[in-house]
Amino acid sequence: MLYERWREILRESRDAIALRDLPSARQWTFEELDAAAQSQAAEGRVTFPTGSGPEFVISVLQAWRHGQITCPLEASQSPPEFPEPPKGIVHLKVTSATTGPAKLVAFTAEQLAADAQNIVATMGLRRDWPNAAFISLANSYGFSNLVTPLLLHGIPLAIGGAALPEVVRAACEKLGDITLPSVPALWRAWCDAGAISSSVRLAISAGAPLPLSLEREAFNRFGLKIHNFYGATECGGIAYDTSPAPRVDAACIGTPMRNVALQVNAAGCLLVRGSNVGETYWPAPADSLGGGTYVTADLAELQDGLVFLRGRASDVINIAGRKVSPEHIEGILAGHPSVRECLVFGVPSTDVQRGETIVACIVQRAGITADELRRFVLARAESWHAPREFWFVDSLAANTRGKLSRTAWRERFLRRQCAS
Numbered sequence: 001m002l003y004e005r006w007r008e009i010l011r012e013s014r015d016a017i018a019l020r021d022l023p024s025a026r027q028w029t030f031e032e033l034d035a036a037a038q039s040q041a042a043e044g045r046v047t048f049p050t051g052s053g054p055e056f057v058i059s060v061l062q063a064w065r066h067g068q069i070t071c072p073l074e075a076s077q078s079p080p081e082f083p084e085p086p087k088g089i090v091h092l093k094v095t096s097a098t099t100g101p102a103k104l105v106a107f108t109a110e111q112l113a114a115d116a117q118n119i120v121a122t123m124g125l126r127r128d129w130p131n132a133a134f135i136s137l138a139n140s141y142g143f144s145n146l147v148t149p150l151l152l153h154g155i156p157l158a159i160g161g162a163a164l165p166e167v168v169r170a171a172c173e174k175l176g177d178i179t180l181p182s183v184p185a186l187w188r189a190w191c192d193a194g195a196i197s198s199s200v201r202l203a204i205s206a207g208a209p210l211p212l213s214l215e216r217e218a219f220n221r222f223g224l225k226i227h228n229f230y231g232a233t234e235c236g237g238i239a240y241d242t243s244p245a246p247r248v249d250a251a252c253i254g255t256p257m258r259n260v261a262l263q264v265n266a267a268g269c270l271l272v273r274g275s276n277v278g279e280t281y282w283p284a285p286a287d288s289l290g291g292g293t294y295v296t297a298d299l300a301e302l303q304d305g306l307v308f309l310r311g312r313a314s315d316v317i318n319i320a321g322r323k324v325s326p327e328h329i330e331g332i333l334a335g336h337p338s339v340r341e342c343l344v345f346g347v348p349s350t351d352v353q354r355g356e357t358i359v360a361c362i363v364q365r366a367g368i369t370a371d372e373l374r375r376f377v378l379a380r381a382e383s384w385h386a387p388r389e390f391w392f393v394d395s396l397a398a399n400t401r402g403k404l405s406r407t408a409w410r411e412r413f414l415r416r417q418c419a420s
Contacts, residue, residue: 002064002112002151003061006034006064009153009154010031014029015031016030016127017029017156018033018150019057020156023162030154037062040058040062045069046092047059048070048071048073049072049137049138050138051074056147057137057147061151071093072139074139077094080094086280088109089107089282092106092282093105093107105234105278105280111275111278111279113148114274115235116152116153117152117153117259118258118276119144119148120153121259122242123179124202125155125179126155126179129177129179129201130156130157130178132160132179132180134161134162134186135181135182139207141207144231146181158171158175158178163182166195168190168197169195172195172199177201178200178201179201182205183207183208184207187218196222200224203218204226204227204229206230211334215228215247228247234277236276238256238260240255240257250331252307252308254306254307257276262300264300265295269297269299269313270295270296270298270309271296272295274292277294297313299313310327315345317346318346319358326345330342330343332376332377332380335380337365338365338367338368339364342362344359345413346410347389358386359410360391363395389413391416
């Protein structure tokens with residue numbers, strides 16, 4: 001099905017530019033891209049496209065041509081070992097592992113194509129606004145927003161290389177009108193460096209929550225609305241902010257993607273239904289995924305057609321039996337002008353009756369003390385919401401998928417405590 005759809009795109013746009021690799025100045029028309037895929041022989045039942053270069057795209061197209069299963073990997077990842085997937089599975093995604101060990105999610109061709117269709121239709125991707133790639137093609141976000149729109153919908157792709165501000169600026173000048181999907185950490189760096197060009201016609205941010213302060217700054221300084229996108233490896237796109245102006249509530253992540261139905265289950269977690277939802281975890285299925293339904297670990301509310309996230313069920317902090325979302329505290333701290341970035345989590349308290357202690361990791365814009373930040377929170381929330389520990393760090397480096405792992409930062413904090 002996937003290769004047949006590619007052949008339709010090829011017939012429509014044979015001589016148009018499909019793929020550009022800016023670092024090497026190479027480019028391929030749709031016909032040349034098809035020829036490149038035919039020039040390579042297929043090996044094995046599963047192929048592992050790797051990295052973010054043009055060879056990644058060619059490898060995917062080659063696999064589709066030969067009926068192989070694709071399992072994209074980051075350059076640092078080794079091919080996992082697993083038994084033969086069920087009949088009809090054409091694609092395996094590796095989860096981000098921010099809440100536990102990485103797992104494989106199995107997709108049929110129809111499910112992969114449905115996610116691409118939802119993304120193109122909801123976001124309004126256009127062939128005259130090529131996608132510019134400064135994120136990995138291997139993760140779920142990059143694959144769904146960059147690779148499948150090219151191969152299944154003819155949306156041209158320009159691979160930009162290093163995501164340095166000067167490289168992005170030069171790419172924008174060279175390409176003209178573009179769509180630029182990225183992650184908050186990169187948007188922050190580009191905004192700080194003034195590298196956001198007027199040629200960016202559609203700006204998308206995913207992989208981690210988009211801070212309201214960053215969204216507003218980009219809008220006020222550059223006239224650019226960055227659209228928040230929320231998805232999951234298990235199903236692709238879930239919700240998207242289509243509004244033309246900055247949001248007023250950081251918890252609001254937009255409206256459901258086209259052809260995606262959302263509801264909140266009895267535990268308060270968001271439940272996703274649609275033809276884009278993956279088939280199963282492989283090789284260890286779980287009740288949370290299957291039959292066109294995915295139950296997320298995200299606590300949510302649905303109001304007037306909008307989706308609001310209230311934290312992850314596993315991240316909720318227990319303070320003497322009272323529950324508090326770390327995202328709620330992060331939202332308060334982010335409102336302080338001296339806070340550039342923050343991440344909040346709970347650690348076991350030395351007081352058994354208290355349960356957990358709230359820790360806030362802070363990246364400063366300007367000098368600020370823990371006492372000042374604590375008073376700032378106390379003026380805006382219940383006393384038990386105020387962090388007891390403040391950890392000032394130089395940066396909150398995200399992983400290659402643009403995600404911050406509370407688990408990883410919690411472990412770093414605890415190791416730091418043990419060493420002191």
